[in-house]
Amino acid sequence: MDHHQDDTKSSRNYSQSEEDLLELRRGPWTVDEDFTLINYIAHHGEGRWNSLARSAGLKRTGKSCRLRWLNYLRPDVRRGNITLEEQLLILELHSRWGNRWSKIAQHLPGRTDNEIKNYWRTRVQKHAKQLKCDVNSKQFKDTMRYLWMPRLVERIQAAAAAAPNLDVAVALPRPENSSAAASSESFGTPASDLTDCYNNQDCYAANNNQFSYGDQLSLSSPSGYFNQGLDFGGQWAMDGGDASDSLWSVDDVWFLQQQFNTNA
DNA sequence: AATAGATACAACCGCGGAGCT
DNA sequence: GAGCTCCGCGGTTGTATCTAT
Numbered sequence: 001m002d003h004h005q006d007d008t009k010s011s012r013n014y015s016q017s018e019e020d021l022l023e024l025r026r027g028p029w030t031v032d033e034d035f036t037l038i039n040y041i042a043h044h045g046e047g048r049w050n051s052l053a054r055s056a057g058l059k060r061t062g063k064s065c066r067l068r069w070l071n072y073l074r075p076d077v078r079r080g081n082i083t084l085e086e087q088l089l090i091l092e093l094h095s096r097w098g099n100r101w102s103k104i105a106q107h108l109p110g111r112t113d114n115e116i117k118n119y120w121r122t123r124v125q126k127h128a129k130q131l132k133c134d135v136n137s138k139q140f141k142d143t144m145r146y147l148w149m150p151r152l153v154e155r156i157q158a159a160a161a162a163a164p165n166l167d168v169a170v171a172l173p174r175p176e177n178s179s180a181a182a183s184s185e186s187f188g189t190p191a192s193d194l195t196d197c198y199n200n201q202d203c204y205a206a207n208n209n210q211f212s213y214g215d216q217l218s219l220s221s222p223s224g225y226f227n228q229g230l231d232f233g234g235q236w237a238m239d240g241g242d243a244s245d246s247l248w249s250v251d252d253v254w255f256l257q258q259q260f261n262t263n264a
Numbered sequence: 265a266a267t268a269g270a271t272a273c274a275a276c277c278g279c280g281g282a283g284c285t
Numbered sequence: 286g287a288g289c290t291c292c293g294c295g296g297t298t299g300t301a302t303c304t305a306t
Contacts, residue, residue, distance in 0.1 A: 027274095048291080049292075063291095099296090102293075121296095270302100270303080271303070271304090272301090272303090275298085276296105277297075278295095280292105
């Protein structure tokens with residue numbers, strides 16, 4: 001196979017003269033281009049992106065058309081802030097699958113891999129940076145699992161309690177069918193506690209607006225990074241803004257840095 | 265009000281897998 | 286089996302917007 005002579009009109013690199021010849025456009029899409037693409041797909045369907053681009057008269061690569069459609073123009077694409085439930089699910093699924101954004105996105109209806117990837121880079125990696133640790137380190141992963149995720153659950157519960165008519169908990173989907181943890185897609189890594197929760201009807205009480213996840217995760221970290229029974233509740237900074245940004249208080253960051261330093 | 269830095273997000277790029285000839 | 290094309294993924298970059306000074 002030769003991957004570098006491929007994609008006659010999609011992924012191969014064009015020389016400037018070729019681009020001029022084809023008048024290929026790059027950069028932000030215009031309203032007219034969007035309209036053309038939407039119209040064409042409405043009449044002919046999606047797929048065959050290279051020929052689609054040509055047939056629709058768009059001076060774009062097939063790749064660019066595909067990306068624009070999937071990430072922005074698709075009618076079922078969901079816009080707006082990532083919800084607490086979605087954050088929780090992203091953290092859980094990322095802990096299981098790593099940077100497999102498209103796979104993670106499959107479990108968040110309306111969200112694109114690009115959006116989730118951006119969320120991870122801008123929010124999650126920011127916290128890792130704050131803590132001066134690597135986002136892939138065991139310490140940070142445990143921090144997510146034993147602090148961040150339980151807190152998200154707490155906040156989801158709090159939101160559910162504050163607005164009992166809203167079906168908050170139900171919004172958290174199971175990431176996989178019940179055999180997920182045993183599937184080959186788990187890459188042989190142990191399922192996280194939350195995965196265990198998902199596979200445990202008692203724990204994942206999706207139908208009564210209750211999570212018992214927090215109870216299970218209030219235990220101390222098995223890795224010994226955190227003191228047993230440490231209560232972060234009083235330090236929880238609720239600024240009412242973006243949900244993920246208030247996950248760490250100044251005290252939290254200080255404490256976690258101490259933990260990382262002593263365990264490094 | 266100006267501006268520098270930070271943040272969020274849209275878009276591009278390189279690459280690998282799959283399928284077809 | 287080799288060569289080619291298409292598709293899709295993950296990493297990266299560019300830029301518009303927001304925030305702090």
